[in-house]
Amino acid sequence: MADQYAARRGRLRRLVKSAGAQSLLVTDFTNVSYLTGFSGDDSYLLVRPDGEWLLSDPRYTQQLRDECPEVALEIRDPGVSMMKSIEKVVGRRAIRLGIEAGSMSVALHETVASALPRAELVACHGLVEQLREIKDRHEIKALREAVRLAERAFEVIRSSLRGEQTELTVAHEIENQIRSFGGSGVSFPPIVAAGARAALPHASATSETIGRAGFVLIDWGATEPGGYKSDLTRVLVTGKISPKIERIYRVVLKAQQRAIAAIRPGVPASDVDAVARTTISKAGFGKYFGHGLGHGIGLDIHEGPRLGSSNKAVLRTGMVITVEPGIYLPGVGGVRIEDDVLLTRDGHEVLTSTAKEWDEAITLV
Amino acid sequence: MADQYAARRGRLRRLVKSAGAQSLLVTDFTNVSYLTGFSGDDSYLLVRPDGEWLLSDPRYTQQLRDECPEVALEIRDPGVSMMKSIEKVVGRRAIRLGIEAGSMSVALHETVASALPRAELVACHGLVEQLREIKDRHEIKALREAVRLAERAFEVIRSSLRGEQTELTVAHEIENQIRSFGGSGVSFPPIVAAGARAALPHASATSETIGRAGFVLIDWGATEPGGYKSDLTRVLVTGKISPKIERIYRVVLKAQQRAIAAIRPGVPASDVDAVARTTISKAGFGKYFGHGLGHGIGLDIHEGPRLGSSNKAVLRTGMVITVEPGIYLPGVGGVRIEDDVLLTRDGHEVLTSTAKEWDEAITLV
Numbered sequence: 191m192a193d194q195y196a197a198r199r200g201r202l203r204r205l206v207k208s209a210g211a212q213s214l215l216v217t218d219f220t221n222v223s224y225l226t227g228f229s230g231d232d233s234y235l236l237v238r239p240d241g242e243w244l245l246s247d248p249r250y251t252q253q254l255r256d257e258c259p260e261v262a263l264e265i266r267d268p269g270v271s272m273m274k275s276i277e278k279v280v281g282r283r284a285i286r287l288g289i290e291a292g293s294m295s296v297a298l299h300e301t302v303a304s305a306l307p308r309a310e311l312v313a314c315h316g317l318v319e320q321l322r323e324i325k326d327r328h329e330i331k332a333l334r335e336a337v338r339l340a341e342r343a344f345e346v347i348r349s350s351l352r353g354e355q356t357e358l359t360v361a362h363e364i365e366n367q368i369r370s371f372g373g374s375g376v377s378f379p380p381i382v383a384a385g386a387r388a389a390l391p392h393a394s395a396t397s398e399t400i401g402r403a404g405f406v407l408i409d410w411g412a413t414e415p416g417g418y419k420s421d422l423t424r425v426l427v428t429g430k431i432s433p434k435i436e437r438i439y440r441v442v443l444k445a446q447q448r449a450i451a452a453i454r455p456g457v458p459a460s461d462v463d464a465v466a467r468t469t470i471s472k473a474g475f476g477k478y479f480g481h482g483l484g485h486g487i488g489l490d491i492h493e494g495p496r497l498g499s500s501n502k503a504v505l506r507t508g509m510v511i512t513v514e515p516g517i518y519l520p521g522v523g524g525v526r527i528e529d530d531v532l533l534t535r536d537g538h539e540v541l542t543s544t545a546k547e548w549d550e551a552i553t554l555v
Numbered sequence: 556m557a558d559q560y561a562a563r564r565g566r567l568r569r570l571v572k573s574a575g576a577q578s579l580l581v582t583d584f585t586n587v588s589y590l591t592g593f594s595g596d597d598s599y600l601l602v603r604p605d606g607e608w609l610l611s612d613p614r615y616t617q618q619l620r621d622e623c624p625e626v627a628l629e630i631r632d633p634g635v636s637m638m639k640s641i642e643k644v645v646g647r648r649a650i651r652l653g654i655e656a657g658s659m660s661v662a663l664h665e666t667v668a669s670a671l672p673r674a675e676l677v678a679c680h681g682l683v684e685q686l687r688e689i690k691d692r693h694e695i696k697a698l699r700e701a702v703r704l705a706e707r708a709f710e711v712i713r714s715s716l717r718g719e720q721t722e723l724t725v726a727h728e729i730e731n732q733i734r735s736f737g738g739s740g741v742s743f744p745p746i747v748a749a750g751a752r753a754a755l756p757h758a759s760a761t762s763e764t765i766g767r768a769g770f771v772l773i774d775w776g777a778t779e780p781g782g783y784k785s786d787l788t789r790v791l792v793t794g795k796i797s798p799k800i801e802r803i804y805r806v807v808l809k810a811q812q813r814a815i816a817a818i819r820p821g822v823p824a825s826d827v828d829a830v831a832r833t834t835i836s837k838a839g840f841g842k843y844f845g846h847g848l849g850h851g852i853g854l855d856i857h858e859g860p861r862l863g864s865s866n867k868a869v870l871r872t873g874m875v876i877t878v879e880p881g882i883y884l885p886g887v888g889g890v891r892i893e894d895d896v897l898l899t900r901d902g903h904e905v906l907t908s909t910a911k912e913w914d915e916a917i918t919l920v
Contacts (some may be wrong), residue, residue: 228756248845249756249845268846284731289661291660291662291665292660292662293660294660295657295658295659295661296654296656296657296660296664296678297678298657299659299661313661313665315664358734362731362734363582365730366727366731369723369727390614390617391614392615480613480614
């Protein structure tokens with residue numbers, strides 16, 4: 191694994207140079223983990239042309255030595271501020287020091303600028319995030335595990351579903367099951383939305399019972415022990431439903447399948463979004479699909495690339511994206527179907543395998 | 556409740572003026588919740604001298620009307636950016652617009668500055684956070700509930716403790732119990748650290764069994780449905796231990812009790828820290844207490860005020876703080892005892908009541 195982290199830092203070094211900076215101060219803790227393997231927080235990484243320094247405090251000394259033995263450490267004494275460590279490793283020279291503009295706060299920027307009066311701070315946008323869009327084989331393995339954990343948990347939920355369970359009970363049981371299979375937990379608070387509540391794309395689980403409405407939308411995912419996250423959605427038919435729900439289910443499924451079929455390296459993200467959107471629009475539900483088609487997943491549940499009508503960037507081998515069209519009819523209900531898809535050299539591989547055909551959605555309770 | 560939110564915004568308006576700004580753009584979602592009662596995210600609040608505008612998108616329209624009917628809404632159409640909403644409500648006048656420097660990213664600052672070329676952006680530091688340090692009666696009620704949830708869960712954990720349970724199993728069971736009593740979940744991933752691992756102040760739970768070592772440190776808390784958080788630590792003696800652990804337990808307990816006794820409005824935070832630190836130092840363990848004495852709790856698990864040797868600010872009525880001295884002996888183990896304390900007009904009230912005397916810590920498994 192150590193080689194892999196060194197390779198990521200090597201690629202980052204080239205991006206830093208292209209961005210017009212000599213070094214980069216990585217202050218986003220997830221980015222620090224991605225670049226070093228360190229699983230703690232409160233630590234920064236300075237990436238210089240000639241090496242890296244990890245800036246941390248004594249609570250983490252042992253863990254840092256275990257997790258990233260190849261990175262030089264700058265451990266400050268208790269009571270000494272992080273800024274003193276930054277001053278020490280950056281030095282007093284006039285350098286162009288890149289900062290992570292997307293996550294560094296205005297206040298931290300002010301503090302760093304005054305601690306390093308001779309440095310010119312260069313606002314860098316999404317350099318590490320750009321690397322993180324393309325998953326290496328270690329990450330793909332972790333994402334497969336995150337999918338496996340989510341799917342095993344879902345099978346237990348589905349096989350034990352009862353109409354008198356509340357949305358909240360089901361949401362909590364998903365987390366329990368993921369943990370019982372060895373995961374860290376859910377990758378976000380699951381959406382468990384019965385009936386008309388499924389028309390709210392961001393419904394949080396409530397104490398409503400799920401049997402009442404005839405169908406339930408479940409949007410969930412797992413975090414594996416290394417921090418990688420999966421993201422799926424299924425709709426289960428739990429009783430008597432209106433023909434309209436079956437109709438939109440079939441449209442969403444067709445839109446999703448067509449969009450997945452269009453995924454391969456070199457295709458603009460917006461084109462894949464358009465495939466799903468056209469299918470839904472032609473069926474007459476265009477205005478009820480009010481969000482983008484999907485997003486990257488990884489150490490964060492929402493990463494690049496975004497799949498939407500305005501993102502013309504092309505998809506590339508190694509990306510892992512969600513494909514999740516939906517139709518939401520206010521007051522009636524909603525259907526969304528979501529899978530996780532890996533971009534392969536010659537096309538794609540769907541990492542998720544939970545059943546999604548209409549007949550398979552029927553789970554009477 | 557609506558009155559309460561209006562009162563908070565009124566107090567904020569005076570702080571904004573003192574900070575030299577005419578309006579404040581609140582971009583921290585927790586601060587937006589604190590000021591309005593809105594429980595969703597992705598929404599900003601513009602606080603002007605003459606009123607407020609909540610900037611959001613159609614996913615949240617219904618929820619906003621339910622949760623904060625008295626606040627004016629600016630709901631953008633799908634596909635329209637947040638910046639367009641900001642331009643619309645701020646207007647094209649030359650104003651001094653405060654921003655939240657502690658949480659606004661450098662990139663968002665750049666975007667807002669270019670969307671509002673005639674506005675002067677004033678970096679404001681911790682204005683809403685300063686209000687949040689003093690809890691009103693609604694918040695104190697919620698914090699009492701967060702404490703109750705944490706303590707009920709702990710009693711179940713303690714009464715069902717078995718030596719073959721792993722740290723992770725116990726951590727997960729704490730969350731299950733909190734949820735079964737009606738809480739949203741834990742307030743942070745619980746620390747469950749057996750034996751020598753208890754010497755690491757930030758140990759994450761592992762698959763080690765807890766019976767092996769003779770004692771286990773548990774640092775946990777609950778989040779109640781409104782988002783308020785509690786934070787406690789207890790050490791349980793589960794088997795045969797060295798006299799040294801009993802010795803440091805008694806020193807930490809004495810330090811904690813003395814520090815709590817010193818808490819009243821008008822006392823500098825550093826003085827309370829010093830009471831605990833002196834007790835521990837006199838017992839010969841000064842260098843093994845390497846962190847501050849405590850911190851505020853509320854909607855975030857770490858809020859102001861910080862209790863440490865460098866914070867000379869005085870404690871005030873309505874603050875709710877943790878008091879958590881510890882002694883950590885590398886390779887041997889650690890003890891920390893933590894309670895949540897409310898500053899009252901004439902002193903303090905300890906909100907937590909879980910047993911902590913040495914004899915009460917003994918829970919053989």
